[in-house]
Amino acid sequence: xxxxxxxxxxxxxxxxxxxxxxxxxxxxxxxxxxxxxxxxxxxxxxxxxxxxxxxxxxxxxxxxxxxxxxxxxxxxxxxxxxxxxxxxxxxxxxxxxxxxxxxxxxxxxxxxxxxxxxxxxxxxxxxxxxxxxxxxxxxxxxxxxxxxxxxxxxxxxxxxxxxxxxxxxxxxxxxxxxxxxxxxxxxxxxxxxxxxxxxxxxxxxxxxxxxxxxxxxxxxxxxxxxxxxxxxxxxxxxxxxxxxxxxxxxxxxxxxxxxxxxxxxxxxxxxxxxxxxxxxxxxxxxxxxxxxxxxxxxxxxxxxxxxxxxxxxxxxxxxxxxxxxxxxxxxxxxxxxxxxxxxxxxxxxxxxxxxxx
Amino acid sequence: xxxxxxxxxxxxxxxxxxxxxxxxxxxxxxxxxxxxxxxxxxxxxxxxxxxxxxxxxxxxxxxxxxxxxxxxxxxxxxxxxxxxxxxxxxxxxxxxxxxxxxxxxxxxxxxxxxxxxxxxxxxxxxxxxxxxxxxxxxxxxxxxxxxxxxxxxxxxxxxxxxxxxxxxxxxxxxxxxxxxxxxxxxxxxxxxxxxxxxxxxxxxxxxxxxxxxxxxxxxxxxxxxxxxxxxxxxxxxxxxxxxxxxxxxxxxxxxxxxxxxxxxxxxxxxxxxxxxxxxxxxxxxxxxxxxxxx
Numbered sequence: 001x002x003x004x005x006x007x008x009x010x011x012x013x014x015x016x017x018x019x020x021x022x023x024x025x026x027x028x029x030x031x032x033x034x035x036x037x038x039x040x041x042x043x044x045x046x047x048x049x050x051x052x053x054x055x056x057x058x059x060x061x062x063x064x065x066x067x068x069x070x071x072x073x074x075x076x077x078x079x080x081x082x083x084x085x086x087x088x089x090x091x092x093x094x095x096x097x098x099x100x101x102x103x104x105x106x107x108x109x110x111x112x113x114x115x116x117x118x119x120x121x122x123x124x125x126x127x128x129x130x131x132x133x134x135x136x137x138x139x140x141x142x143x144x145x146x147x148x149x150x151x152x153x154x155x156x157x158x159x160x161x162x163x164x165x166x167x168x169x170x171x172x173x174x175x176x177x178x179x180x181x182x183x184x185x186x187x188x189x190x191x192x193x194x195x196x197x198x199x200x201x202x203x204x205x206x207x208x209x210x211x212x213x214x215x216x217x218x219x220x221x222x223x224x225x226x227x228x229x230x231x232x233x234x235x236x237x238x239x240x241x242x243x244x245x246x247x248x249x250x251x252x253x254x255x256x257x258x259x260x261x262x263x264x265x266x267x268x269x270x271x272x273x274x275x276x277x278x279x280x281x282x283x284x285x286x287x288x289x290x291x292x293x294x295x296x297x298x299x300x301x302x303x304x305x306x307x308x309x310x311x312x313x314x315x316x317x318x319x320x321x322x323x324x325x326x327x328x329x330x331x332x333x334x335x336x337x338x339x340x341x342x343x344x345x346x347x348x349x350x351x352x353x354x355x356x357x
Numbered sequence: 358x359x360x361x362x363x364x365x366x367x368x369x370x371x372x373x374x375x376x377x378x379x380x381x382x383x384x385x386x387x388x389x390x391x392x393x394x395x396x397x398x399x400x401x402x403x404x405x406x407x408x409x410x411x412x413x414x415x416x417x418x419x420x421x422x423x424x425x426x427x428x429x430x431x432x433x434x435x436x437x438x439x440x441x442x443x444x445x446x447x448x449x450x451x452x453x454x455x456x457x458x459x460x461x462x463x464x465x466x467x468x469x470x471x472x473x474x475x476x477x478x479x480x481x482x483x484x485x486x487x488x489x490x491x492x493x494x495x496x497x498x499x500x501x502x503x504x505x506x507x508x509x510x511x512x513x514x515x516x517x518x519x520x521x522x523x524x525x526x527x528x529x530x531x532x533x534x535x536x537x538x539x540x541x542x543x544x545x546x547x548x549x550x551x552x553x554x555x556x557x558x559x560x561x562x563x564x565x566x567x568x569x570x571x572x573x574x575x576x577x578x579x580x581x582x583x584x585x586x587x588x589x590x591x592x593x594x595x596x597x598x599x600x601x602x603x604x605x606x607x608x609x610x611x612x613x614x615x616x617x618x619x620x621x622x623x624x625x626x627x628x629x630x631x632x633x634x635x636x637x638x639x640x641x642x643x644x645x646x647x648x649x650x651x
Contacts, residue, residue, distance in 0.1 A: 129448075133582055137631065141629065263579075318472075
């Protein structure tokens with residue numbers, strides 16, 4: 001729970017339920033938005049903008065995983081599939097139907113949601129490990145067969161399963177999303193909208209039903225929650241969020257290939273929310289920041305080290321996996337609640353200081 | 358018809374290797390309830406260790422035995438360092454520990470041995486196929502199948518004859534009751550991981566003889582999941598039958614379906630069959646049907 005300083009009181013429920021309750025929070029958030037919208041794009045170079053775009057893509061992609069694992073309790077290990085499917089559906093609908101980008105985004109979201117829904121169908125009868133299996137099946141069937149063999153070659157742009165993206169193809173009205181800076185602003189808009197959407201969704205009847213299913217699905221059913229409907233809804237919405245992430249991914253790339261959505265990416269996303277905090281509204285953000293920035297720091301550390309150990313530079317990929325695997329395992333053993341919990345503890349410590357509680 | 362028989366038999370023989378991996382998976386699940394998504398990496402480690410020993414000039418069987426020793430040490434270490442702290446944690450956390458381990462192991466293997474494909478040289482099994490009437494079978498497959506079958510026989514005898522095997526069965530049946538009868542759960546888990554490492558390692562060494570060793574060996578570990586699901590997750594014979602079935606399905610799919618759907622069918626067909634079976638029999642062929650109470 002959020003703790004407020006002594007003497008803060010609210011006169012109505014509206015103020016009590018607000019996301020930003022105090023004036024100080026408003027100031028902090030405006031400062032954050034000012035930094036995000038003005039300071040970073042002005043002073044960050046092209047490379048770091050790319051890093052931030054990757055960070056935003058990870059947040060967008062992990063959001064659906066957070067919804068499924070953290071809030072509905074349906075463990076998914078195939079979330080890269082709706083992401084890739086959404087990306088391909090968006091690009092293909094733009095090529096074949098000639099629709100504008102925003103309509104393509106809607107189609108991509110719908111496609112990702114439907115894919116996730118179809119492979120979520122076994123959740124009527126089974127749960128737990130078997131849901132993991134069906135989502136893994138979704139991963140392999142979608143990436144290795146549907147995208148590579150059928151959707152990729154469909155438009156005839158690019159070679160094999162790879163779709164080429166024409167420069168300036170993505171535009172919203174007169175605003176062409178072409179440079180990294182454009183993609184950065186588009187990412188900020190999407191992340192803010194989706195975060196707002198998800199935070200509010202979890203406060204509604206739907207969100208409460210999901211959390212009831214997560215905590216104990218039999219009890220939830222006994223209390224009158226239609227668990228089949230809500231599980232389907234969770235799969236659909238998570239898939240649609242994945243599709244949106246895929247549609248965003250298109251704007252940062254010059255090609256889109258099935259290889260962008262491997263099984264490792266699905267696992268990576270689950271790792272992101274585990275490190276950030278499962279079932280926390282900010283968990284995927286902290287996790288994405290940790291993972292993306294950790295990679296950059298490894299890269300920065302490798303540059304001086306590789307002059308001493310020349311073989312090290314070629315092994316960045318393995319080192320990345322090494323630290324990622326180790327980070328997941330150590331977080332699970334020593335801090336199972338993730339960075340969000342740690343951040344909350346730290347904040348509370350300073351709020352309550354000098355008292356322990 | 359001859360082609361069908363060949364496909365069937367080769368699939369069955371290949372299935373022996375999958376059955377080994379499935380066995381390693383099912384033992385862990387049965388005794389400790391941990392869903393081990395790092396099975397493919399255990400396979401890879403075994404394969405590479407055996408390869409290294411073989412490259413040092415040891416005969417293949419000695420290399421295999423040496424691999425078993427090293428694999429069991431790895432098993433003990435893994436259990437002690439990563440799995441034991443997770444006892445009593447929620448299921449998802451333990452699964453994700455194994456996912457983390459899979460990244461970790463894969464990275465360690467690639468850091469040590471590199472990402473290039475390694476082939477056992479000189480070849481261990483001759484290239485000429487065996488002929489049984491009109492049917493031709495690769496010798497690699499036959500010997501691999503035999504080794505796998507021997508290993509499975511040893512393991513099943515181990516389960517039914519030795520003290521620790523019986524303790525493992527008791528723990529699988531009811532952990533609390535077994536502990537109150539004086540069975541040390543940590544010892545059982547240690548043996549479980551040792552055996553899993555060894556079974557997967559043998560499969561890895563054999564797979565390395567068929568296709569050569571590279572990172573893709575670890576994906577074989579994923580393929581085993583449909584095998585255990587079809588067989589029923591907490592059934593050892595189910596895992597073996599499921600493994601054989603996956604081998605056959607894979608070969609049939611590769612021969613008869615991939616002409617119509619180019620590429621990838623070989624690896625996805627078992628998953629598709631698995632989904633269909635799950636819709637019809639959600640607990641597999643021999644799995645325990647769980648009745649949940651509040």
